[in-house]
Amino acid sequence: MPLRNTARTSLVDLVIEQMETLITDGEWEVGTKIPAEPVLVEQLDVGRNTVREAVRALVHTGMLEPRQGDGTYVRASSDFGAAVQRRLRRAENIEAYEVRACLERDAARYAALRRTDADLAALRDALAERGRAWDSGEVTAFIDADMRFHRAVAAAAHNSVLAELYGHLSDALRGTLEAVVPTQLPDAVRHQFDAHTAIVDAIEARDAEAAERAALTHLTEAMNALREPDTEGNAPRTGRTSGENDHA
Known part of the structure; x- marks a missing residue:
């Protein structure tokens, strides 16, 4: 979606609206850097102060994140x-x-009931x-x-609120996955292939009970990995979510 010239009153609100649309439509993807201020000024044909106020407002909502000496990045796809x-x-x-596990379990059940080809x-x-x-x-x-894969399961449930909430939870927990997966390799993750295949098989068969059971099996193993000490004997990974420091 190209930026359009803005020539109306309440310029800040209009610029905010355009930037929000670029983010929600995926033109500016989560984790990517937005154009530099001079570029935005030129494309929007507004003053620097207008651009700065709009960016500041979206930083306040949490959709954008400034990084010292690097630029401004998209932090979330919606407020x-x-x-x-x-x-x-x-x-x-x-x-x-x-919470993510609760959503995944129900997503698998609904996907089995509602999935399309x-x-x-x-x-x-x-x-x-x-x-x-x-x-x-x-x-x-x-x-x-x-x-x-898990987002595809949530999408197949055909509940837009569930899918959106699940996506945001997954984004916020990405850092946790990055910490857990390397310590699980290779045995635990390989073992989960059967569980993931079972989820899809149950969804294909439209067997809601089996889909829920398969999802629960996988999720229980994943949560146990968070609760148990890692292979170096360190404490369980039950601290704050990595969203405090993660830029994903």
């Missing part, structure tokens, strides 16, 4: 997502993961991508693929 992330920064990892194809593709990412040995790629 709702920003509010979720602010709350999670005050939560324990395990508390946030338990297109949903099923997306799930199979995401499952295959997860396997390829595992084979690559790249932890970041594996986490990306794993998150894509």
Whole structure:
């Protein structure tokens, strides 16, 4: 979506609206840097103060995040997502993961009842991508693929509120996954492949009970990994969520 010239009163509000649209529509993706101030001034045809006030307002909501000496980045895809992330920064990892687990379990159940053929194809593709990412040995790629898979399950539930809330929780917990997955490799994560396949199989069979059980099996293992000491004998990972320091 191209930026359009703004030539009306209440310029700050109009610039804020345009920036919000760019973020919510995915033109400015979460984690990416927005154009520099001079570029925005030129494209919007407004003054520097107007751009600064608009950016400041979106920083206040939590959608944007300034990084000293680097620029301004997209922090959340909506003010709702920003509010979720602010709350999670005050939560324990395990508390946030338990909420995510509740959503995943219900998402699997609803997906089994409501999925379309297109949903099923997306799930199979995401499952295959997860396997390829595992084979690559790249932890970041594996986490990306794993998150894509679970988002596909949430999307197949056809409940927009559930899908959005699940997405924001997953974004906020990404740092936790980055801490847990390397300590689980290779045995625990490999074992979860059967659980993920079982989720998709149950959704394909429209078996809501089986989908919920399969999701619960996977989620229980993941939460146990958070509660237990890691392989170096360190304490369980039940501290604050990584949203305090994470820029993902």
